[in-house]
Amino acid sequence: MERLFRLFEDAGEELYLVGGFVRDHLLGRRSCDLDLATSALPEQTASILEAAGLKTIPIGIKFGTIGTLLPTGDGRIEAQITTFRRRESYRKGSRHPAVVFGRTLKDDLIRRDFTINAMAMDRAGDVIDPLDGMKDLRAGLIRTPLDPLVTFAEDPLRMLRAFRFAAVLGFALDPLIMQAVRELNQEILTVSRERWKAEMDGMLSASDGSALAEALQMMRKSGLLGEILPELNSLFELDGLPQGPAHNSDVWGHTLDVLSLLPVSDPVTRWAALLHDLGKPPTRTVDADGVPHFRAHETTGADIAGEICDRFRFSKKDRVRVCLLIRNHMRPVLYSSEWTDRAVRKLILDSGEGLKQLLDLAEADIAAHTEDYAAEGLPNLAELRKRTEVISNSETGERILPKELGETLSRRGHGKETGVILRNLEELIRTGVLSAMAPVITYLEYIDLHSEVREDTR
Numbered sequence: 068m069e070r071l072f073r074l075f076e077d078a079g080e081e082l083y084l085v086g087g088f089v090r091d092h093l094l095g096r097r098s099c100d101l102d103l104a105t106s107a108l109p110e111q112t113a114s115i116l117e118a119a120g121l122k123t124i125p126i127g128i129k130f131g132t133i134g135t136l137l138p139t140g141d142g143r144i145e146a147q148i149t150t151f152r153r154r155e156s157y158r159k160g161s162r163h164p165a166v167v168f169g170r171t172l173k174d175d176l177i178r179r180d181f182t183i184n185a186m187a188m189d190r191a192g193d194v195i196d197p198l199d200g201m202k203d204l205r206a207g208l209i210r211t212p213l214d215p216l217v218t219f220a221e222d223p224l225r226m227l228r229a230f231r232f233a234a235v236l237g238f239a240l241d242p243l244i245m246q247a248v249r250e251l252n253q254e255i256l257t258v259s260r261e262r263w264k265a266e267m268d269g270m271l272s273a274s275d276g277s278a279l280a281e282a283l284q285m286m287r288k289s290g291l292l293g294e295i296l297p298e299l300n301s302l303f304e305l306d307g308l309p310q311g312p313a314h315n316s317d318v319w320g321h322t323l324d325v326l327s328l329l330p331v332s333d334p335v336t337r338w339a340a341l342l343h344d345l346g347k348p349p350t351r352t353v354d355a356d357g358v359p360h361f362r363a364h365e366t367t368g369a370d371i372a373g374e375i376c377d378r379f380r381f382s383k384k385d386r387v388r389v390c391l392l393i394r395n396h397m398r399p400v401l402y403s404s405e406w407t408d409r410a411v412r413k414l415i416l417d418s419g420e421g422l423k424q425l426l427d428l429a430e431a432d433i434a435a436h437t438e439d440y441a442a443e444g445l446p447n448l449a450e451l452r453k454r455t456e457v458i459s460n461s462e463t464g465e466r467i468l469p470k471e472l473g474e475t476l477s478r479r480g481h482g483k484e485t486g487v488i489l490r491n492l493e494e495l496i497r498t499g500v501l502s503a504m505a506p507v508i509t510y511l512e513y514i515d516l517h518s519e520v521r522e523d524t525r
Contacts, residue, residue, distance in 0.1 A: 072190040078115050080107040083187035101146040104175050130166050151175040177212050180225045185212050207238045215247035223254035231270040234282035248289040264379045271337035280323040301348035313440040324435035336424045339392035342372045369394035399429035402451045411454050467503040487523045
């Protein structure tokens with residue numbers, strides 16, 4: 068990095084670390100972004116790098132950005148160097164900005180999205196902070212450098228980005244931002260869906276589920292959530308309506324609770340959690356006793372979610388996974404120990420590579436019910452996890468009984484019973500009654516005490 072600064076200094080150009088790198092450095096967080104701003108025009112940047120023998124990557128040369136690879140102790144890291152910008156705006160539906168280059172670092176910083184991203188660091192490591200970004204970092208506040216109406220009009224995606232930073236950093240939003248989003252939220256419809264998806268994926272990857280839920284609630288209040296996900300408006304119409312005796316909140320409140328409790332932060336599972344009850348509004352009925360029911364809501368919800376995935380330009384693989392999780396999310400929730408191994412195997416087969424995600428979603432879903440319901444459901448789910456692990460191991464050919472057990476049973480005179488006994492012992496291991504690969508004597512003692520293990524129950 069020192070070499071890069073020296074190259075630009077020798078060429079008579081300014082160079083600064085900017086944006087997310089500076090923010091994360093000040094927060095003590097590891098940053099994957101290495102963004103720099105320079106006074107050099109993109110062609111000059113390319114010349115400086117090439118003259119020093121560094122590879123140039125024309126990431127967006129007409130937008131002012133040149134990439135390069137810098138050697139590190141672990142290999143090489145990509146750095147993106149962008150000419151100072153005075154203005155950056157997006158045409159309707161475009162993923163690429165219209166850029167006007169600036170002359171000074173302050174020109175560049177003041178047009179950035181938020182003050183916490185409008186700081187720079189020079190060669191000596193000193194922070195340049197003309198817009199009080201450091202103060203906002205300490206206060207945990209998301210604020211725009213200019214009037215948010217101006218900042219958001221320049222790029223409406225910044226409205227969605229504000230909620231992403233609130234979720235990821237756990238920061239509060241400046242009240243002026245909320246006010247501006249309420250006024251401009253429909254402008255988000257001019258932004259390309261790929262850019263929506265990138266911001267939502269980042270938001271849904273927040274490590275703190277509670278901060279994510281709070282950000283989504285603020286996003287709802289601003290009107291922005293209903294603009295990009297109008298399907299959620301039907302959930303909002305059920306505000307205050309009961310879901311039944313096992314629930315302690317309405318559908319939207321339950322959704323936020325599930326997101327808060329989800330033990331993973333991968334965006335696919337979080338998308339499924341956000342959308343998992345979309346089928347409840349159209350399937351809601353109330354019986355003669357006044358109890359609401361949502362029969363087959365998981366199937367209806369998966370169909371709705373598929374349309375959302377198409378609109379957000381999900382990859383085929385992620386679309387399939389989100390819909391699978393939603394369509395099957397009630398199966399682990401309704402599990403009981405009476406399930407046969409055949410039923411568990413079918414769940415494993417139907418879930419494919421998404422089994423762990425499905426069980427994680429079910430765990431959060433159960434925990435988001437009443438205490439009594441969760442107290443019964445969570446141990447059941449733990450049992451289901453164990454059974455899926457045992458059965459999956461056996462299905463992949465992993466031995467679960469000692470090889471010498473069959474020979475021992477034959478020597479003991481069990482003869483034709485040996486196959487039946489081994490099959491029943493495997494079933495007992497899969498259901499968690501016995502442990503896999505225990506000493507032979509353990510199984511022999513169990514057979515002596517339980518004569519039914521010799522019976523063919525197929």
